[in-house]
Amino acid sequence: MGNSGLITSLVDGVLIGVIYGLAAMGMTLIWGVMSVINLAHGSVIALGMFGIYLLFTSLGLNPYLALILVAILGLLLGVIIYSIAIHRVVNASHLSTLLATFSVNMIVIGLGTAIFSTSPRNVNYSLGNLTLGPVTLLNARLVAALAAVLVTSALYLFLYRTRLGKYVRAVANNRAAAELMGIPSAQILALSFGLGTMLAAIAGGLIATFFPFTILSGGVYELKSFVIVVLGGLGNPLGALAGGLILGMLESIIPIFLPNTWVPVLEFLLFVLILLVRPSGLFGVKK
Amino acid sequence: MKNWLNPGLWFTLLLIALLGIWPILGQNAAAREVIFTVLLSVVFASSLNILLGYTGYVSFGHIVFYGLGGYIGMFLIERYNVSLWIATLAGGAAAALLAFLLGKAILRLRGAYFALATIGINEAMRAFVNNFAPFGGPTGIELKFQVYKAYGGAAQALWLTYYTIFALAILVVLVSFFIKQSKFGLSLMAIREDEDTAEVMGVVTPNAKTWAYVLSAILPGMVGVLFFFKNGNVEPGDAFRLHFSIENLVMVMLGGQGTVLGPVLGAVGYQRLRGFLLTNPVFKNIQLSVAGALLLLIVLFIPAGAVGWLRNRLPRLRKVLP
Amino acid sequence: MSAILNVEGITKRFGGLQALTKVTFDLPEGQILGLIGPNGAGKTTLFNVINGIYSPEEGRVHFRGKDITGHKPYHLSRMGLARTHQIVRPLNGLTVRENVTAGACFGRENQKLGRAVQIADEVLEFIGLAERAEQLASSLNVAQKKRLEMARALASRPYLLLLDEVLAGLNSSEIDGMIAIVRKIRDQGVTIIMIEHVMKAVMNISDRIIVLDYGQQIAEGTPQQVAADTRVIEAYLGDPKLAERLMKEE
Numbered sequence: 015m016g017n018s019g020l021i022t023s024l025v026d027g028v029l030i031g032v033i034y035g036l037a038a039m040g041m042t043l044i045w046g047v048m049s050v051i052n053l054a055h056g057s058v059i060a061l062g063m064f065g066i067y068l069l070f071t072s073l074g075l076n077p078y079l080a081l082i083l084v085a086i087l088g089l090l091l092g093v094i095i096y097s098i099a100i101h102r103v104v105n106a107s108h109l110s111t112l113l114a115t116f117s118v119n120m121i122v123i124g125l126g127t128a129i130f131s132t133s134p135r136n137v138n139y140s141l142g143n144l145t146l147g148p149v150t151l152l153n154a155r156l157v158a159a160l161a162a163v164l165v166t167s168a169l170y171l172f173l174y175r176t177r178l179g180k181y182v183r184a185v186a187n188n189r190a191a192a193e194l195m196g197i198p199s200a201q202i203l204a205l206s207f208g209l210g211t212m213l214a215a216i217a218g219g220l221i222a223t224f225f226p227f228t229i230l231s232g233g234v235y236e237l238k239s240f241v242i243v244v245l246g247g248l249g250n251p252l253g254a255l256a257g258g259l260i261l262g263m264l265e266s267i268i269p270i271f272l273p274n275t276w277v278p279v280l281e282f283l284l285f286v287l288i289l290l291v292r293p294s295g296l297f298g299v300k301k
Numbered sequence: 302m303k304n305w306l307n308p309g310l311w312f313t314l315l316l317i318a319l320l321g322i323w324p325i326l327g328q329n330a331a332a333r334e335v336i337f338t339v340l341l342s343v344v345f346a347s348s349l350n351i352l353l354g355y356t357g358y359v360s361f362g363h364i365v366f367y368g369l370g371g372y373i374g375m376f377l378i379e380r381y382n383v384s385l386w387i388a389t390l391a392g393g394a395a396a397a398l399l400a401f402l403l404g405k406a407i408l409r410l411r412g413a414y415f416a417l418a419t420i421g422i423n424e425a426m427r428a429f430v431n432n433f434a435p436f437g438g439p440t441g442i443e444l445k446f447q448v449y450k451a452y453g454g455a456a457q458a459l460w461l462t463y464y465t466i467f468a469l470a471i472l473v474v475l476v477s478f479f480i481k482q483s484k485f486g487l488s489l490m491a492i493r494e495d496e497d498t499a500e501v502m503g504v505v506t507p508n509a510k511t512w513a514y515v516l517s518a519i520l521p522g523m524v525g526v527l528f529f530f531k532n533g534n535v536e537p538g539d540a541f542r543l544h545f546s547i548e549n550l551v552m553v554m555l556g557g558q559g560t561v562l563g564p565v566l567g568a569v570g571y572q573r574l575r576g577f578l579l580t581n582p583v584f585k586n587i588q589l590s591v592a593g594a595l596l597l598l599i600v601l602f603i604p605a606g607a608v609g610w611l612r613n614r615l616p617r618l619r620k621v622l623p
Numbered sequence: 624m625s626a627i628l629n630v631e632g633i634t635k636r637f638g639g640l641q642a643l644t645k646v647t648f649d650l651p652e653g654q655i656l657g658l659i660g661p662n663g664a665g666k667t668t669l670f671n672v673i674n675g676i677y678s679p680e681e682g683r684v685h686f687r688g689k690d691i692t693g694h695k696p697y698h699l700s701r702m703g704l705a706r707t708h709q710i711v712r713p714l715n716g717l718t719v720r721e722n723v724t725a726g727a728c729f730g731r732e733n734q735k736l737g738r739a740v741q742i743a744d745e746v747l748e749f750i751g752l753a754e755r756a757e758q759l760a761s762s763l764n765v766a767q768k769k770r771l772e773m774a775r776a777l778a779s780r781p782y783l784l785l786l787d788e789v790l791a792g793l794n795s796s797e798i799d800g801m802i803a804i805v806r807k808i809r810d811q812g813v814t815i816i817m818i819e820h821v822m823k824a825v826m827n828i829s830d831r832i833i834v835l836d837y838g839q840q841i842a843e844g845t846p847q848q849v850a851a852d853t854r855v856i857e858a859y860l861g862d863p864k865l866a867e868r869l870m871k872e873e
Contacts, residue, residue: 120590501708
């Protein structure tokens, strides 16, 4: 592989990394606010993919417009999941919340498989290529990465510039104190879970614009989200974005030295290593 | 010892004995396959319970021991033509060794961090085996048909694995019971309730946790060998299927974590239910969803599981149901 | 009398916060040492250093002649050091008897399970929880949970017992009962350090008292000496008459 090949795969890595980061941000937000690891994350990512797919193929909607609808539906879905499956056990042991979210995953995957089967789909909507000197990029990836950056900025504006966002941060910081201040914590928790699943659905929708997928595809991205979330520090949204970039670049660089199939070995070893050595993440403060 | 007289222990053993003898009486191969799966889950779930129920550590990736054991056993049988017994013991030993080495490192992590680490280790192992040529990489290891001749043919070999897993199911109940009644078991339960306090009280927590992890890994490693021997081949995807790990967590939850009878009841109940859903024309296509909905109901409304619920309802049962 | 515990120049910091500064004292065997001081003075931190939860930045701790600085809590428990917690920490999912049995099992005598159950029943009898042995620890009220903590520590047959505010949150008759128990334990030859805010009690029961303020040892002596110490009165008691009154009551 020549120099231009290296640059192309690096740029590709960055572009996909931003989207990984977006998915992971959803997971880390939920962890940060309520200490729940959402094992239904992958299934929501898959639903985001199918959301775009259905809106595009059945209604002929532009995939990027459809994304807005998918985001709203993702938010609603998250609020519903939280109210039915999580709220009752949000203070219980980790086992309870892990299994509660896993059961949601089973329900979604089971229904999804029955409805869509597991044959691969793709969104047939091309934006063409972009050539910049030696580097050739898929426009769909570029647009997706830009969209992911936009969503991230919007999330930050929401968290730091709005009253509701302040409530979310307050509940994340100290739920009991927030309740004493009169913040309706149950609603804020539901909203936070909804935001987390919304990010997952958007990430899924963006991935669907350039990769084929099945109802089971979310699982891969869920595992990647674990790795990223731990890289960036559990509960740290900006860390997740950085972690996503790191993972995206690793995935584009490692295949230059080793067969592609070694990528997950290294990813998961890195994951376990960071958990052991720096459980607060690469950018977190050491306890 | 008066422990031997515990009615709950005998009830549990009787339940397994009745289940296990049923296919043997009629020499019914179809029933044997069904009960094999149930007994496999009994062994796996009860082993997991030693770590999850007694010690309070959620091992999501426990399947790594089953997969590694299975691979080691199949490798020895295929490459060196060792007997099934030696392969099974080697599978258990490999799982124990892995648990011992891992335990020293990851049991320092608590709560969700530990659960995540076990997932990471399983995924790393799966991806590694996928690349590991001696284990056949992505295609895995396949046994030649002649291998079964040493056991009097394939049919006999299947019965043999069945008898072995039946024996292991009895063993796992005895091990669970006597651990729970022992000083070691008390140290594990102290850790489950409050690890810092257990330390202050004098429980050497790193050692106790490591031994619990090792004990919970051995039998899954052994049944991995039995399953893949019976199956004839092993692949990374089957050996390290995270989903199976989580199903076993569900069984422990269903029956009641931390009890001896619970995981056994949970395994039997879950596998029966799964069998029913898979064969029922209405639920066949959405069996996963129905199982998920049931799991959710249990997690939300009876988190202590069936046996735990009974024990809480009728405190007098605490002594009788271990 | 030989010293069971020597604390020499213990300094402990948390980030920029100086929690303990050169705390030094010797504790003779068989005595009750009262440890008093305002909230945040470093009393519980000192306990945590003595029983191995924190290791100090400077200084050494010797227990029965051995250097135990930086030893793990479970090693110290085996050596005969037991403690209770300021906020009770029963093993909620286990019965009262199982809680105390665990104390006997993993404490100094490292008992076998069968003998440990016997010891547990004896200790429960002594502490007045015998009829609750079969109950889950979570079902006890605060006063009973405090007794349970005490029972668990006692079942380990310690040489030295660290009591962290065992009287806090108890009503006056419960306080009297607890004080009687502490005296009995001392009479059995167990050395005790107690952190306490109930002044009347600590002044009456202690052989000696150490006063901590902002991690500094500002006074040490008999209850009379400490109560008359002007620095203590300034820093802690505030009201000069208060000390006198405390000594006279009861």
